Every structure is written in structure tokens, then in C-alpha cells.
Amino acid sequence: MLxxxxxxxxxxxxxxDLLEDTGSGLDYGTNPARMLSDITPIDRFFIRSHVPTPAIDDRTWTLRIEGDGVGQTVTYRYDDLLTRLPLVSxxxxxxxxxxxxxxxxxxxxxxFSGTQWGRSAISTAEWTGVRLRDLLEPAQLTAQAREVMPESLDAIRARRPLPLVKALADDTIVAIAMNGEILPADHGFPARLVVSGWLGAASIKWxxxxxxxxxxxxxxxxxxxYVLIGPGYAAHGPALGPAITEPALSSLVELPWPAHLHAGPQLIRGRAYAGEGRVSTVECRIGDGPWEPAMLTSPGSAGVWARWQFRWDADPGEHVLRVRASDDRGQAQPDSTPPNELGYNHESVLAHPVMVRGAR
Known part of the structure; x- marks a missing residue:
């Protein structure tokens, strides 16, 4: 029993057993060994918040669209999103x-300062809601409209601009449901943005x-x-470095860290994610052995992780299982990641420690 x-x-x-505590009191990661399916159940979907989850009454909640890039201000109530506008998933x-x-x-x-994430700040859900462009249309976007900035109702009013083309994309939605259930409080009730293939900070909650x-x-x-600061990253205007859009190409193994296995045949499973791209290959390597292809069991798509598996006849002893993913844009995980001051976008080849017990 959990x-x-x-x-x-x-x-x-x-x-x-389901969520890894980062020590912040606000941030809990999905245990990679308990992911199980393509879609992450709500009870183990990771939580990332800057401040405590706000209590919002959907009976008085409104979403206001305004700014100098619209012809008129538009206000939506919760019932408008539930019953009066086309829903997509x-x-x-x-x-x-x-x-x-x-x-x-x-x-x-x-x-690094910041939330002390291991491998667990990633999850996948089915999101249901209204396309952002359908909400923007009645506000009459002007020809000069350039950026769209969602703002949260949390204590710090979290906000992050999107270029207009991303805001109008088919798969940028204002979600009101998650995995077929009303959006839970920690995940943005009554409504949150979901920005496909971009870093989580763009998908503003509440x-x-x-x-x-x-x-x-x-x-x-x-x-x-959420900017890259350091040598090789030029500041621009008020920004200390380039703003992050996509997360780094990455992979993970669905095992504890470090893993403990028995000697003999093993089927190792994992995930890989390529942001707005699509994972094309995953390779695995045991110690100093050769790179070998893993099998993609669910190839994913743009904005969705891929699942993979790899057969290994494990010998007793201490091992390092290395994993690297490549995407359809010709990118591959490198051996190391250029440093930045805030510790963002780690993309290096995964080196997962494994202890194999027992005799052959």
C-alpha cells in the first residue's frame, strides 16, 4: 500500500513511491520506475510550482484577453470554456x-541553485480544452500583434510571452481537463496553457x-x-541571455538510481524526448562496449516522448548503462553540455549506474 x-x-x-521530493516543499518529480504507460497518471504527474497552489473558485473565475494587439477586450467565464466553445484533446x-x-x-x-531535479521533472498527459487561437479570435487581433503573454493567478503572477505564431498553433490550448478529469488544482485548475514542445514554464497554470x-x-x-546565462550566451537588451524555448534532447531509463538487477537476460525500458522534434533513434551502451540500437516501442511525435526498450544479458558487477537519443532534425545527445549559470537544458548522454547481483 502506498x-x-x-x-x-x-x-x-x-x-x-510515486513522487520524488526535491526538498522545496513545492516541487515533486515523477518516479521514472513508476511511469508505466505512455500517459502519466495524475497521481504521479510531476509538480512544479513557484508558490503554493492557489484556491480558485470557478464560479467567479474569469479569463481576460486584452492589450494593444487586440481590437477589443474579451472576458470568458468557466462555463464558456466548458460548454460554449469547441473542445480538442x-x-x-x-x-x-x-x-x-x-x-x-x-x-x-x-x-546549481534552483529546484534540485534528478531525472523526474517530465510527464505526459492527455490535455482537453480550447485552442488558444479560438479564444483570441473574438478579441480581433490587429495586424501589428506580435506576442501573446499568459499570466497566472498564483501569488507571483507567473507569466511568459509567446510569439504569435506559437500562440496560434493547432496544439497550443487552454486546457480545462487532464487525462479525462477536470484539471486538478496543482496542475492549473480551472484553466492552464499547454504549449507543445516548449519548456514547462511556458505552459502557465491558473x-x-x-x-x-x-x-x-x-x-x-x-x-x-529560464534563460541561458554564461560564456557563449549573449545578453540581448534586458535579457541576461537567450530565452529557452524547447527543453534539451534527452533520455531516461525506467529504473531507480542507481539500479539493482539480477544477472541474466534483462529488458531495459526508457523514454526519450525531443521537444518540438521527433525522436528518431535511441542507442544503448554497456560500459566501454559498442553502441547498440534500442527498439522504439512508441515513437511519439512532435511534443510527445518516445518509449524504447533494450535487451541486455547482464553479467554480475557494477556497470554504467549509457543512453543517447537522436531526433529527426539531425541532433544527437552529446557527451557533455556547455555550462550555464542556472543549470538548464542538460542534454548529455545519460550515464545510469547499474549494480548486477548474483552468479551466472
Whole structure:
């Protein structure tokens, strides 16, 4: 039986068998060994929040669309999204840009501030809601409209601009349901944005306002945080570095860290994710052995992770299982990641420690 635990700052239980505690009191990662299917169940979908989950009454909630890039301000109520507008469903993966920050620090021999994620700030759900472009249309976008910025109703009013083309994409939606259920409080009730293939910070939870602007918008979430800062990353205007859009190409193994296995035939399973791209290949390597292809068992698509499996006849002893993914744009996971000050977008080949017990 799973132990029922919860943080005072979030709503759903956080049993350690399902969710990995980062120590922040707000952020809990999906246990990779308990992912199971393509879609992550709500009880183990990772939680990333800057502040405690707000309590929002859907009977008084509104979503306001305004700004100098629209012809008129439009306000929606919850019932409008539920019953008066066309609903669509998309399966999409969401990943925090800080995923694998601890591994990044170990690679560089240093530590980073921020949420201490291992491999667990990534999950996939079926999201149901209204296309953002359908909500924007009655506001009459002007020819000069350039950026669209969703804003949260949490205590810090989290917000992050999108270019207009991304806001109008088929799979950018304002979600009101998750895996067929009303959106849970920790995941953005009553409504959240889902931005396909982009970092999790773009998929703003607890929506209350959307600004459409004719000029670039600068907020802490695209000038100071969720940007790449350091040598090789040029500052631009008020931004300390380039704003992150896609998370890094990455892979993970569905085993504990470190893993403990018995000697003999093993079927190793895992995931790989390529943001707006599509995972094309996954390769595995045991120790200093050759790279061997893994089988893609669900190839995913743009914005969705792929699942893979690899057969290994394991010998007793300590091993390192290395995994690297490639995508349909010709990118492959490198041996190392260029450093940046906030520990974002770790993309290095995964090196997963494995202890194999027992005799042949």
C-alpha cells in the first residue's frame, strides 16, 4: 500500500513511491520506475510550482484577453470554456528546463541553485480544452500583434510571452481537463496553457489574463530566469541571455538510481524526448562496449516522448548503462553540455549506474 503524504503547499498526496521530493516543499518529480504507460497518471504527474497552489473558485473565475494587439477586450467565464466553445484533446509531454540539474552539477563538479531535479521533472498527459487561437479570435487581433503573454493567478503572477505564431498553433490550448478529469488544482485548475514542445514554464497554470502586445514583452521569466546565462550566451537588451524555448534532447531509463538487477537476460525500458522534434533513434551502451540500437516501442511525435526498450544479458558487477537519443532534425545527445549559470537544458548522454547481483 502506498504511503499517503502531502505537502501543506500543494493539494494532492505526494507518496514517495510515486513522487520524488526535491526538498522545496513545492516541487515533486515523477518516479521514472513508476511511469508505466505512455500517459502519466495524475497521481504521479510531476509538480512544479513557484508558490503554493492557489484556491480558485470557478464560479467567479474569469479569463481576460486584452492589450494593444487586440481590437477589443474579451472576458470568458468557466462555463464558456466548458460548454460554449469547441473542445480538442492533445497528448503532450511537459518538461521543466531544469530537469537533470543535479546530474548537470555532478558532470561539472559544482552545484546549481534552483529546484534540485534528478531525472523526474517530465510527464505526459492527455490535455482537453480550447485552442488558444479560438479564444483570441473574438478579441480581433490587429495586424501589428506580435506576442501573446499568459499570466497566472498564483501569488507571483507567473507569466511568459509567446510569439504569435506559437500562440496560434493547432496544439497550443487552454486546457480545462487532464487525462479525462477536470484539471486538478496543482496542475492549473480551472484553466492552464499547454504549449507543445516548449519548456514547462511556458505552459502557465491558473490562467487569469492573456495580454496581446505589438511590442516585445520583457518579464523576469524571459530575462532573468529560464534563460541561458554564461560564456557563449549573449545578453540581448534586458535579457541576461537567450530565452529557452524547447527543453534539451534527452533520455531516461525506467529504473531507480542507481539500479539493482539480477544477472541474466534483462529488458531495459526508457523514454526519450525531443521537444518540438521527433525522436528518431535511441542507442544503448554497456560500459566501454559498442553502441547498440534500442527498439522504439512508441515513437511519439512532435511534443510527445518516445518509449524504447533494450535487451541486455547482464553479467554480475557494477556497470554504467549509457543512453543517447537522436531526433529527426539531425541532433544527437552529446557527451557533455556547455555550462550555464542556472543549470538548464542538460542534454548529455545519460550515464545510469547499474549494480548486477548474483552468479551466472
Amino acid at each position: 504511503e499517503s503524504m502531502s505537502s501543506p503547499d500543494i493539494v494532492k498526496p505526494t507518496p514517495p 492533445v497528448i503532450r509531454t511537459i518538461e521543466c528546463a531544469g530537469n537533470r540539474r543535479v546530474l548537470f552539477g555532478e558532470e561539472l563538479g559544482r552545484s 490562467l487569469g489574463r492573456i495580454e496581446v502586445s505589438t511590442t516585445p514583452l520583457h518579464v523576469p521569466w524571459n530575462t532573468e530566469d
